[in-house]
Amino acid sequence: MEDQADTRPPAAATPAVIVRDNEVEDRFELFVDGVPAGVLDYQVHGGAYALMHTEIDPDFEGRGMGSQLIGHALDQLRAAGHGALPYCPFVLSYLPLRALLPPESP
Secondary structure, X not given: OOOOOOOOOOOOOOOOEEEEEEOOOOEXXXXXXXXXXXXXXXXXXXXXXXXXXXXXXXXXXXXXXXXXXXXXXXXXXXXXXXXXXXXXXXXXXXXXXXXXXXOOOO
């Protein structure tokens, strides 16, 4: 029996996601494979960050990038000892979901 070539499409690679706090412009910035993909604007009030608006580039919509942006931003705020004030409707919709998920393993 002859070997047959695998005709299945290659599995999609998991994109590299980076979230940076741009303190000059008061926003968290999402990069996917090095490409700017979204922002989460904030205002600082004392030790808390008011999360005002989330925007994802249309090329990255529907892939869970908004949730990744918010999740990473909240993780960074928590690690730095800052509070979060969720004014953005998308952030508000994300929070109940996150409360139901098990903690991530190290």
